[in-house]
Amino acid sequence: EKITISVIKADIGGWPGHSRVHPQLVETAEEVLAGAKEKGTIIDFYVATCGDDLQLIMTHGKGVDSPEIHGLAWKAFEEATKVARGLGLYGAGQDLLKDAFSGNIRGMGPGIAEMEITLRKSEPVVTFHMDKTEPGAFNLPVFRMFADPFNTAGLVIDPNMHMGFRFEVWDIKEHKRVILNTPEELYDLLALIGAKSRYVIKRVFPKEGHKIPKDEPVAVISTEKLYQIAGEYVGKDDPVAIVRAQSGLPALGEVLEPFAFPHLVSGWMRGSHNGPVMPVPMRMANPTRFDGPPRVVALGWQISPEGRLVGPVDLFDDPAFDEARRKAIEIADYMRRHGPFEPHRLPMEDMEYTTLPGVLERLEGRFEPVE
Ligand code: 13P
Ligand code: 13P
Ligand code: MG
Ligand code: MG
Ligand code: MG
Ligand code: MG
Structure with a gap:
């Protein structure tokens, strides 16, 4: 069932x-x-x-x-x-x-x-909750969980996942999607998802021959883009994800390991800046410095045979993530010193949906041609 x-x-x-x-x-x-x-x-x-x-x-x-x-x-x-x-x-x-x-x-x-x-005999699940960033912020960590052997030892040593996984990637600009197989198409996958404001991982599936049926997702990420609905900036699309773990899937610690590196994501102040995403326990998920830096919370669950949610366990409440938090603060300091300059501020094409065009409009009549 x-x-x-x-x-x-x-x-x-x-x-x-x-x-x-x-x-x-x-x-x-x-x-x-x-x-x-x-x-x-x-x-x-x-x-x-x-x-x-x-x-x-x-x-x-x-x-x-x-x-x-x-x-x-x-x-x-x-x-x-x-x-x-x-x-x-x-x-x-x-x-x-x-x-x-x-x-x-x-x-x-x-x-x-x-x-x-x-439901498997035992179903460990992690829900991830991010604030002050966008869906593409999950590209790097989800790639690492399911496709990077330097993150996930199981890809190398567990015969139940050695065959790899399938990634469903959405082009959120053109409203198209593609399924790519790893490890065979690893480089194609990275060619797309490295451009995280345009290509986002929507789901990960097992391959043929996996214990889990191949049409059942093992990870899913929210990909809603608010500006495309509202037509203007109304806050970033702070994303969520669900990831299943263990027994032919990344172990719990392999699911969490990518967040030991506070990678750069876009969002933060006015949804207009690049900055590090900081893994935090629930009690620290209240971004205030320059409205950030961006946060990610990981909640651990076991799903009971009747479908009850046994949890949450506040998974980043572990001193082993202190160093990632410290590093995130250091990167936040470094990025902040750029003030309104790129690449702290997002590139022009990503600013299109913010309040910046309103400022530029007022300067339009002041421009004159150069020789
Ligand atoms: P246990 O031996 O504690 O079940 O752990 C196995 C495992 O997958 C650890 O990553
Ligand atoms: P939220 O997307 O979390 O609402 O943040 C919007 C913002 O402008 C923060 O500076
Ligand atoms: Mg928010
Ligand atoms: Mg808000
Ligand atoms: Mg919001
Ligand atoms: Mg937001």
Whole structure:
């Protein structure tokens, strides 16, 4: 029997500014989801936060893209938005870009990662939650987990995963996708996903012959681009991901290992800057310095045979990640000293959806031709 894990998130108001979620928003979302659990719509849930983003983690039997589950998430966000408005929170309802729910939450503002899976005898799962960055921020770590033998020892020494994996990559500009096989097409994959603002890993699948059926994802990432929905900058598309671990998949520690390197991502202040992503426990997921630096939280779960969420375990709450945090602060200092200069500030093409064009417009009449 299959169960579905859905992680649906939205920024519906920051406290203060864009720094964190007010606890009353979490309580409101919990009430809505508790009601749905009682009615049997969902099996289990947990409401988490990362920075100013409210994260609904749910298990259920309704498959991906279920109107009922998406409608439930929408309702939780709407109810919490009312509370956010009452408290005068910053950007209340920020990510709810449409007025009325019409069957699928995709393209309405919230970010979504969902997978329908056949539970293994034991099903260890990690949900990742990022703030102040974009979906492409997962390209490097997910590549490392499932394709880099220097990260994942299992690719070399475990016969159950030695054959590699399949990556589904989306071109988010042209709305196209391609499936690439690793290790055979490793270089093609990197040619695409290195351009992380355009090509994003959407899902990873096992190959033929793996213990897990080849059409069942082993990792899925949210890829929603808010500006493409709203037509202008309304906050970055702070992404989430779900990754399964162990037994023919990367071990838990191989899933976490890429984050020991605080790689550069875009987002941070006004969604307009490059900076390091800092792996943090939940209590440290409140970005304040220059509205950052970007954060990533990892929550560990075992899924019970009935689909209950046994967790969360706050996986970056480990002194072994202190050095990554220290390094991230050092990189943050270094990047900040560039002020408004690239490559701290994003390149022009990525600034197109920010407030910068409004400034440049005013200078237009002042330009004159040069010989
Ligand atoms: P155990 O021997 O503790 O099960 O660990 C196996 C493993 O996969 C560690 O990475
Ligand atoms: P969020 O995307 O987290 O709302 O941040 C927006 C922003 O402009 C931060 O400076
Ligand atoms: Mg915000
Ligand atoms: Mg955010
Ligand atoms: Mg946001
Ligand atoms: Mg954002």
